[in-house]
Amino acid sequence: MIERAFITAAFLFLYMTAFYLAARRLRNNGLADTAWGLGFVLVAWLNIFITGAVTTRAVVVTALVTIWGLRLALHIFARNRGKAEDFRYAEMRRKWGRHAEWKSYVNVFLLQGLLLYVIAWPIVLVNLPSPGAGIGMLEWLGLAVWITGFVFEAVSDRQLRDFIRKGKTQENPYMTEGLWKYSRHPNYFGEALLWWGVFLLAVRSPLGWTGIISPLLIGFLLRFVSGVPLLEKKHMQDPRYRAYAERTNVFFPGMPKK
Numbered sequence: 001m002i003e004r005a006f007i008t009a010a011f012l013f014l015y016m017t018a019f020y021l022a023a024r025r026l027r028n029n030g031l032a033d034t035a036w037g038l039g040f041v042l043v044a045w046l047n048i049f050i051t052g053a054v055t056t057r058a059v060v061v062t063a064l065v066t067i068w069g070l071r072l073a074l075h076i077f078a079r080n081r082g083k084a085e086d087f088r089y090a091e092m093r094r095k096w097g098r099h100a101e102w103k104s105y106v107n108v109f110l111l112q113g114l115l116l117y118v119i120a121w122p123i124v125l126v127n128l129p130s131p132g133a134g135i136g137m138l139e140w141l142g143l144a145v146w147i148t149g150f151v152f153e154a155v156s157d158r159q160l161r162d163f164i165r166k167g168k169t170q171e172n173p174y175m176t177e178g179l180w181k182y183s184r185h186p187n188y189f190g191e192a193l194l195w196w197g198v199f200l201l202a203v204r205s206p207l208g209w210t211g212i213i214s215p216l217l218i219g220f221l222l223r224f225v226s227g228v229p230l231l232e233k234k235h236m237q238d239p240r241y242r243a244y245a246e247r248t249n250v251f252f253p254g255m256p257k258k
Contacts, residue, residue, distance in 0.1 A: 001092055001124075001128060001206075004050060004124060005049060005124060005203055005214075008032050008046060008047065008117065008120070008233075009044070009045055009117055011042070011043070011118060012039065012043070012113040012114075012117050013041065013113060014108070014112035015113065016032075016035065016039075016041060016109040016110060016112060016116075016202055017050070017105075017109070018248045019031050019032065019035040019109060020104065020105050020108075020109040020110075022193060023104070023109070024101065024104070025048055026086045027238075028084075028088035028089075028106050029085060029086075029092070029093070029108050029109075030080050030085050030086045030089055031191050032089075032108050033076045033080070033086070034080070034110050035073075035109075035112070036072070036073070036076075036112065036116065037068070037069040037070070037071070037072030037073035037076065037139050037218035038069055038070070038073040039067070039069075039113070039116045039120075040065050040069040040116065040123070041065060041066050041070055041073075041118075042064060042121055043065075043068035043116070043117075043120045043124075044061065044062045044065040044069075044120075044123050045062065045066070047062075047123055047124055047127040048062045048127055050132075051127040051128075051129070054127075055126070055127075055129070055130065055134075056134050056135055057126050057134070057135065057201055057202065057204070057205065058127045058138060060135070060139070060201060061123060061126045061198060061201050061202060062123075063216070064143075064150075064197075064198065064201075065145055065198070065243075067150070068150055068194060070154075071154060072153075074149065075157055075161075077139070078085055079161070081094050085118050085236070088226075089104075089108070092107075092108070093175075093209050097157060105109070107142050110148075111213060113216065114179070115221065118196065118213060119214045119217055120214070120217050121211050121213060121214050122195075122198050122199050122201070122202035122203075122205075122208070122214050123198070123202070123209065124127025125202050125205045125206065125208050125210070125211050126201065126202035126205045126208075127205075128203070128205050128207075130205050130206050130235075131232075136204075138200055138203065138204060139204075140201070141199050141200055142196075142197045142198070142200025142201035142244045143201065144197070144198065145193060145194070145196050145197035146198060146201070146210045147191030147195075147196070147201060148190075148194075149190045149191065149192070149194030149196070149197060150190065150194050151190070151193050152179060152186050152187070152190025152192030152193065152243070152253075153186075153187045153194065154190070154243055155178070155179060155180065155186075155197070155211075156179040156186035156187040156190065157187050159177070159178040159179060159180065160175050160180070160187070160232070161173065163175040163177075163244065171256060172234070173240070174238075174240065174244055175240075176243055176244050176248070179253070180248075181256060182248070182249065182253040182254060182255065182256065183248065183249050183250070183251060183252065183253040184232075184244070184245060184249065184250050184251070184256070185227065185231070185251055186248065186253060188223070188227045188228060188251065189252060189253065190224040191217040191218065191222060192215065192218055192222050192223070195214050195215040195218045196215040196221075198211075198214065198215075199212055199214055199215050207258065222245055228250060228251060231252055232245075233248070
């Protein structure tokens with residue numbers, strides 16, 4: 001296990017360094033967002049290839065992570081292609097000034113690689129050889145939770161993309177229908193939820209209980225650090241968004257308030 005954990009960490013270091021070099025050449029740290037989903041896919045396949053005995057649970061988790069990670073990476077790549085650097089990274093670059101290059105490497109790419117490693121921990125655990133590594137009620141529950149989260153993320157991303165392409169206007173700049181009627185950030189909620197599903201699928205593996213750090217960390221990051229707060233701070237300056245916020249839950253879906 002120690003050897004596999006070290007190999008995974010070394011791989012992520014090289015992987016994020018390569019994306020940093022590409023981002024530096026393009027002067028666009030938004031590449032880190034594309035690297036995020038794809039990184040989980042590569043970690044999953046790396047671990048299933050170097051494991052001593054492939055189990056049913058490992059195959060299921062690898063398949064689910066591949067579906068999620070590829071969809072997210074392709075979605076973000078298509079969304080950002082041909083556009084200027086995301087406002088969050090542009091603001092960081094302005095704030096860091098002449099130290100922007102090395103701070104981008106450490107504070108964006110290496111830090112993201114570390115977070116990716118911690119969140120991917122259940123993927124490492126589920127590939128450990130263990131007796132009775134089949135699919136039981138707990139795994140079926142995990143699969144149901146994962147599917148629910150994936151649907152929330154994928155459908156809300158699609159709804160937002162269609163709105164931006166066809167429905168967004170100066171008078172109507174915010175998506176407030178579909179899943180966005182019940183949560184201001186249903187895509188982030190979905191991503192946080194599906195990692196609870198991965199945890200449940202891996203929890204019966206050796207040391208599987210330690211994998212709870214994964215959904216706890218991704219949920220905390222999305223809700224309180226890099227996801228919701230940055231967008232809320234940007235949009236809350238607009239009274240139209242504040243009106244939307246008054247009737248719509250910020251993260252967990254719920255019926256709109258009257």
